Structure formats: structure tokens, C-alpha cells
Amino acid sequence: MLDLQQIRRKLHQIPELGFQEKKTQQYLLEIIKTLETDKVSIKLWETGILVFVEGKAPTKTIGYRADMDGLPITEQTGLSFSSEHDGKMHACGHDFHMTIALGVLEKIILKPMNDHCLFIFQPAEEGPGGALPLLQSEAFQPWRPDIVFALHIAPELPVGTVASKPGLLFANTSELFIDFAGKGGHAAYPHLTKDMTVAASSFVVQMQQIVSRNVNPLEASVVTIGKMESGFVQNAIAETARLEGTIRTQHPDSINIVKNQLEKLMKGFEIAYDCKIEVDYGANYYQVYNQAEQVKEFRQALAGSNVHYQEAEAAMTGEDFGYMLKEIPGFMFWLGVDSAYGLHHAQLNPDEAALNVGVEAVHLTFSKLSQ
């Protein structure tokens, strides 16, 4: 049997950013090869892996997706198996997601389901997005599943609990990169410069009114700036500034409302601060919308097991798995991992007891869907 704790710890030590998951791919592949039988086929796609397990009496293919990338965050957990890659961390639980997928893969290879099962180890969920190009890839087409599902760790839920809901689970998202260019100069001569630190700071404050004054308050939306950069030295006025953030909306149309208003604000700021402002929307993800039928089957699959189901609320997190659910019926669920620190925090520390719960929940779901 695979040692899931050891696998998770190894994966945790080697986080890589989107489409750079070479070591991760290699490590996963080594493990998958130890499980391989004549019923198993493996394909590489970019830095991802597809593993197809033939069913005994197939009528369809059931897909399960695990994302692979880490985040550009410096780990501060102090764990003995902390990240070995400076400035990178599995701070969104993808080490858990991959490990659980391997645990279920092992079970299904040992005792195949009636239906075909496809395991999708997908790169670049945090950005720039691996799900959409994978869906469109040649590699995917022959094994395209009829149903697809996935999980995401939930730090705020106790171990032993999962949560989901029919309909909207995660938001529509767009990354946001805004560059300001003005005229720098000596700190003592502000009247001879166009200060981009002041322009960008003021922009951050102003843009917080976009949602509250333009989007229907019943359709939740969020604009967050997570990173701000400007200037080089304490006694010079900054010639450039950069804001990096994200837009999240529960309604697919609201994202364009926010973008339009943002661009109007940019034009006003260009005049007011005598500068140039450019925006790049980076990666955009479609909402995660769960099919009621599959959520019902998930609940039925867990009935009588040790895994407790609870109804989730929609969240403003994003997931490129939304693109898979746009084309293929299925659902996503939260897996409780009980961490005092949340997703994208440098001290996120999920409880490893949740690994077996995840394996149980996913395996029971495969069994139910494959009846």
C-alpha cells in the first residue's frame, strides 16, 4: 500500500509554479508506474499526467481531477518537511489533492470499477490556468470523461467533514495587473514630477467603490489588490507603480461591469495624475457550478460512511475546474482539514488525518457513480 503521509510530505517539499511542475510530474509518475497494470494507460500533457484505468463492464468514463501547482509564497510553518523551493509553497493544498488522487488510483487499480476511470493530474490551477488548454488538447479527447469531479481542502472545516452544494460553488475570476507610468524625480521636488506611488495608492482606494456603486448588491463581487510595487529608493519619487490583484464575481456578467468601470477610472486617473495606465487581465476562470444530480449522488455515496456531509455556501474563491464543469456534468466539494491558518497563508498546516477521509470520500463517489 502507498504511504500517503510520506507522499504528501515529499510533494509538499517540492512546490512548483504553474506549468513548471516538472519535479512533481516526475515524482508522481514514479509512483504511478509502481501501480501500473495492463489495464492502465498513462499520457503526459505539458507538466500534467492523465491516467486511464479500464473498467470491467464500462458504459462511461468517470473523471477525477487533482491540481498540481504551488504558490509564490514563502512557507512559515516551521514543519520538518517544509518547502525546499525558496519562495514557493503548497499553500492551497494541492499536495493533499495529488496524494488523495494517488490513494484512490491505487484502490481502483487493485479493484477496478465497472466504468472506466480517468485521473487528471492538472498543472497551473493558480495561474495561468491548465484546465482549459487541457480540455482542448488532443491528449484529452479519446479519454474525455462523461462525469467529472474534484475536491478542494477547506481549512475551516473539521477533519471527517466534507461540504458541497448544488449550483454555484466558486466565483468567476479575473486576474488584474495595472501598470502606472509617470515622471520620477528628486523627493524634494514633487511639483516637477508625476508621483506614481501617490497615483497608485489613490487608485487602490478609489477602486474599492467600483463594486459598491456599480454591481447589484445581491450579486456578490470582490476586487482585491494583493501586491503593490513602486519606486526604488526612499528619497526619489517613483516613476512607475504596479498593482496586482483579482476580480471575483458570483454572476458571470458582473465581471465585465467591474472591468468597464475600472477602465473608466483609469482614464480619469490618467488625466488627473498626468500619467499612462495599462491593464492586463491575465488568467480568467469560469465559475464552478455543480450539477444537482451529481451532488445528490455524492451525498448518497457518503450515507452510512464515516464522512459527514454538510451543505456549503458559495465562496469567492476561483478554480479553473469551472471550465471542466462548464462542458462536463459533475461537481466539486470541500474536504475539511482543520488548519488554524487559511488557504494562501504561509502557515497553512492541514491535518494529515484528512488524507484518508479524502480517499474514502472520493472512492465511495467513484463506486456510486460507476454502478
Ligand SMILES: CC(=O)N[C@@H](CCC[C@H](N)C(=O)O)C(=O)O
Ligand atoms: C481555490 C483557490 O484558492 N483558487 C485560486 C485561483 C486563482 C485564480 C487566479 N490566479 C486569480 O487570482 O484570479 C484563488 O485565488 O481563488
